[in-house]
Amino acid sequence: MSVAYKLGDLVWAKMKGFSPWPGRVAIPTPELKPPKKAMNVQCIYFFGTNNYAWIEEHNIKPYQEHKEQLIKSCKTAAFKEAVAQIEEYIENPEKFGDFDEHARNPEEEFDKLKDVMKEDSSDEKPPEEEITTPEVKKKSATPKIRLGISKVKSIKRSSSTGLKGTPRKKVKSISRSFTDSDMANEKPSMLNHSFSKKSSLLHRPSNILRPETPPLDLENVSETLLEKNIKASQMKFGFLGLGIMGGGIVKNLLNSGHKVLVWNRTGAKCKDFEKVGATIAVTPCDVVEEADITFSCVADPQAAKEMVFGNCGVLHCPSLEGKGYVEMTSIDADTSHDIVEAISGKGGRYLEAQIQGSKTQAEEGTLIVLAAGDRSLFDDCQSCFKAMSKNSFYLGEIGNASKMNSVLQVVGGVSLAALAEGLALADRAGLSQADLLDVLALTPLASPHLILKGRAMIESSYSTHQPLTHMQKDLKLALGLGDALEQSLPLTATTNEIFKHAKRLGYANHDVAAVYIRARF
Template identity: 95%
Template sequence: MRIKLNFHKIPRIPAKYRLLLYNKGVCISSQCKDFEKVGATIAVTPCDVVEEADITFSCVADPQAAKEMVFGNCGVLHCPSLEGKGYVEMTSIDADTSHDIVEAISGKGGRYLEAQIQGSKTQAEEGTLIILAAGDRTLFDDCQSCFKAMSKNSFYLGSEIGNASKMNSVLQVVGGVSLAALAEGLALADRAGLSQADLLDVLALTPLASPHLILKGRAMIESSYSTHQPLTHMQKDLKLALGLGDALEQSLPLTATTNEIFKHAKRLGYANHDVAAVYIRARF
């Protein structure tokens, strides 16, 4: 089986599989060369990947890039047939984009699974992500050995396309709002003359605490913004959640405000820093 992956580092895929790699726009970069050294085969186009692979995993920047992989020049749809092929979309996308992709893939005889990722760069490197999947159940089952290499758990949320995207959006709302609240709390403590370290020590002992919030709180007070989860990715996910809210006529006032906070942090130059950099916006 040959698998196309777009990750910063190749996950711990079982040795019985062969990796076929396409990295959009930078196929001759040193990063791809590093992948090649550990056994990956470099493909020229997305179409080449799908033609050679039994199952293709796609993980790119955003919904538009995900659609370009399928509908763009030399994209997946340029393959004469997708019979017997599986396509797993791991990009953080909205339900409408996922529906567009599944119609294209299934229209040529392929199987489709949306598999949204919960986790950071560190968790990806450790193989401890959480995967939220929806779509073809047989494809989900076929991907289990790969999912187990990448994640600590994978959830099948049913055959209805969009379920995984919606679940991911809901979780990102909770995560984004929590981070913004933590940043404001730390900023308020600082302005009030309180020790931020003491605040985190107390917080760690309360029911409000979580390892993630305490870790990000430490990063905020230490101004340590090396990227584990890019701030721009969180803002993108909040925007997708707002789109879902609009489609369902569900009011999301906290999400809307949090989105504006993250947008402002991006304008301050912290788009590619860690999400903890939202503290800069709260403090100043």
């Protein structure tokens, strides 16, 4: 049964690629032109973001009626802020003033808009929405279609970044029906930053939303793991770090029958692993003391050093005699040498085991392990490596695994930056980005990884599988290696600057595919 919406109604409105969002039926700004051939649409003001957009009525639901169901559909901070704002509006609407102050007579203007939309319905052009945020006014015979904001704050200038604004976004009309299942299952997505040719190069995103990374399903055993038929070692293993990579690795260790003792800086993460068989330790020192072999997989070289040398770290263990310590954090060779000296100095065994892959490969158990150091420890870890990877390589002396990982990250980082620039150039030239990927998939340059990241770029799907900041960190480590060896790395240096810029734009914790945003400026 269709609902007749009127000016001021509070609703849940869904744009393609976004979760249902709290909004209000409103009068659009004068520059937000009605979409062509779209009869059943409403202009929606979105709480929290202060944005306006035309939304088809089958993608709109009454707010109070669907509140209990849809308030759980997204857990981002921006979504929670929007819900808090609409609830505050319900309690005290006077506090928000007049949303539609740009219309002298709201009801009369609302009726006029309906008449305009009827007249435009005879136009044969395909329907499309164009959404932008306020920008510096330019003289033009044809007014731009903009995403209006009733109260526009002045745009401040910055000596380093220029005008701070939000880039324009062009999206096609919504054709998918707004069903209850869609509302319940839709994952949050950030704005698709696709810009017109006349877009200012100084504009950049001001409100950056990162879709939540899907939670780890600890009880689901991957088919790949089942096919491996692993005979688990009877030793007890410790694991420090349950992040994007560590969580998936520990899941496969547990599902393959290994005994695992876990620690994480955020203790709450350990509870879920405890439910599926892991034991929780209070400190890294406790993990090493109770385990035969301990793996470490944390954020960066500094965090890796803290696990060993910090308060309650590995070196505080009463005895390391015969114990194994495996460093899986992406680190440089110098850091690895510092750790091995400390571990071996107390009678322990050390192995650096760098991993190639992303969140998906960690969960499926299809990583690549690059190991160097104590060969006996490498052999003792074989059942674990088999559970977490599709292959493991022993590369000899300490430092070789870190160096190999850096070289591979150079190739991966430069390739992603090149793909992002290629997609941006295609879009600017008026070519279909989807067609570009289809053609690329048939050429010798085809790579499942690049095609996957390319899809993520054109769909603005930046749910984190490999954090952009981690790639930039690895490029920085590679440059350090190049400096030490007096090896010129001009492409790596340029790529590192591209990723650094993407981080400065606010995409550090998004997926590496978000480097595409940098290519748009």
